[in-house]
Amino acid sequence: MSNPFSLDSIVRPNILKLKPYVCARDDYTSGILLDANENSFGTILQNEKLLTEELNLNRYPDPNQVLIKKRLVSFRGLPSIDYFFLGVGSDEIIDLIIRIFCVPGKDKILITPPTYGMYSVCANINDVGIVNVNLDVEDGKFQLKTEEISKGLKENPTVKIIFLCSPGNPTGTILSKEDIKTILNDSCFNGIVVVDEAYIDFVEEKKEASVAKWVEQYPNLIVMQTLSKSFGLAGVRLGIGISDPKIIRLMNNTKAPYNINSLTSEIVFKALSPENIERMKTICQQIRAEQIKLMSSISHLSGIGKFLGGNDANFILVQILNKKGEKPSNEGAYSVYKNLAEKLGIVVRFRGNEFGCEGCLRITVGTSQENKTLKEKLRIALEQ
Ligand SMILES: Cc1ncc(COP(=O)(O)O)c(C=O)c1O
Incomplete structure (x- = not known):
């Protein structure tokens, strides 16, 4: 007798239809990782030993x-x-x-x-x-x-x-x-x-x-x-x-x-x-200071549009413009995202398909050095 088991017929229909949470890390795992809003400055713990x-x-x-x-x-x-x-x-x-x-x-x-x-x-x-x-x-x-x-x-x-x-x-x-x-x-x-x-x-x-x-x-x-x-x-x-x-x-x-x-x-x-909470607060301030520097350093690049939102977190949301530089473009943003990840070693997040975020990339604020590299590579990706 043949086995009657049919996986699709016994899985709950909503699970069968499920679109899982996808992140840039599903596709890219190495390079400068500015895609998941982690703390680029590292953990706040210093020299702590796990006993x-x-x-x-x-x-x-x-x-x-x-x-x-x-x-x-x-x-x-x-x-x-x-x-x-x-x-x-x-x-x-x-x-x-x-x-x-x-x-x-x-x-x-x-x-x-x-x-x-x-x-x-x-x-x-x-x-x-x-x-x-x-x-x-x-x-x-x-x-x-x-x-x-x-x-x-x-x-x-x-x-x-x-x-x-x-x-x-x-x-x-x-x-x-x-x-x-x-x-x-x-x-x-x-x-x-x-x-x-x-x-x-x-x-x-x-x-x-x-x-x-x-x-x-x-x-x-x-x-x-x-x-x-x-x-x-x-x-x-x-x-x-x-x-x-x-x-x-x-x-x-x-x-x-x-x-x-x-x-x-x-x-x-x-x-x-208490000491580590104070360290956390200091690091958050440093990240916000880097965020301001990052925004001003990339704002003049050709192809960069507006920064959207209040910049109240450890990332920025920035528009990439079309070739003519007239309006935000999903096509342009996606190609910058792909080029950065596949050719230039920097992973950011494409958010152009989110409501109100046409042409947007979300970029986690990195360390000072990472942000300098980002600026350079972004300029190259925007030209390509
Ligand atoms: C708004 C928001 N909530 C929750 C989370 C997930 O946090 P956790 O790592 O604690 O699961 C994230 C992670 O990116 C987030 O952006």
């Missing part, structure tokens, strides 16, 4: 990661460890939040393109619908259209979660706190507002852009942060969820028991010491 023999690696890690959460309490100024959840990067937290609040095949999330791709990927994995309400992209301002969001919520009563990103990726722009408040106060919405603050430490402190402390007033707010960017620890995979203790409890009940491994835990605990 693996003292880590008791034969034991499971602390399921609650109390020591790390205690450090987060003082760092982020919240009342107790009960306001914190730790995940395997923010990416695990995005998936977890969708699984907790959205019924597959029934509920939806609302996103505001152009935005971070993983919200849609996780929604698709969980068979959860997506409502798009684009940002106001005029003149690269990249702000929320609160009335349209409110309309979108009325028309789609099954929306359970709104994902906002501040500073945004790929927009590099902090959202108006008043607008976030308007959404949180929407009397028609019985759901969760997630504010993804992956890049928050790059924003000047005086702008007071974080809404993390608002979790004490708004029981439906979840703020996500990460050690992948400002702390230069993308490799250890540590994301932070900040919310009302009732929501944190749900997240803890849903996660895998020992999601944060002991090696990650040891490094993160050290990274969150």
Whole structure:
């Protein structure tokens, strides 16, 4: 008898249709890597030794990661460890939040393109619908259209979660706190507002852009942060969820028991010491200073258009113009992207297909030396 097994017929249909998260690193892995908004200056940890023999690696890690959460309490100024959840990067937290609040095949999330791709990927994995309400992209301002969001919520009563990103990726722009408040106060919405603050430490402190402390007033707010960017620890995979203790409890009940491994835990605990937090702040300032230098050094190159957005994170979003230099061009931007990666040893990210980002490349701010090389190679790529 022939085996009746047919893989396609037993996979969940939404998984079969899935378009996975794709990144420039799928295609290019070497050269100067300015594609993923990592911290080009390196990790903030200096000369720290991992005492693996003292880590008791034969034991499971602390399921609650109390020591790390205690450090987060003082760092982020919240009342107790009960306001914190730790995940395997923010990416695990995005998936977890969708699984907790959205019924597959029934509920939806609302996103505001152009935005971070993983919200849609996780929604698709969980068979959860997506409502798009684009940002106001005029003149690269990249702000929320609160009335349209409110309309979108009325028309789609099954929306359970709104994902906002501040500073945004790929927009590099902090959202108006008043607008976030308007959404949180929407009397028609019985759901969760997630504010993804992956890049928050790059924003000047005086702008007071974080809404993390608002979790004490708004029981439906979840703020996500990460050690992948400002702390230069993308490799250890540590994301932070900040919310009302009732929501944190749900997240803890849903996660895998020992999601944060002991090696990650040891490094993160050290990274969150008061001295290392100060180092992190200094490095963020240095990266922002390099960002200004980078923008002014490439702005005069022939073929470079406008810089879009507020430049509030560790990257820039820049238009590449058509051959005549009249308007932003996806064809031009894609060919610069390919030439940089394949002939000139620099990997950046093509973002021209994102709403409001026609002809755009997103470029992570590198070290001073990397930015000088970038300028030179970009000039060559623009001429080709
Ligand atoms: C806006 C945003 N959120 C979350 C992430 C992912 O963070 P993590 O490394 O903590 O999973 C990224 C990574 O690029 C991002 O840009």
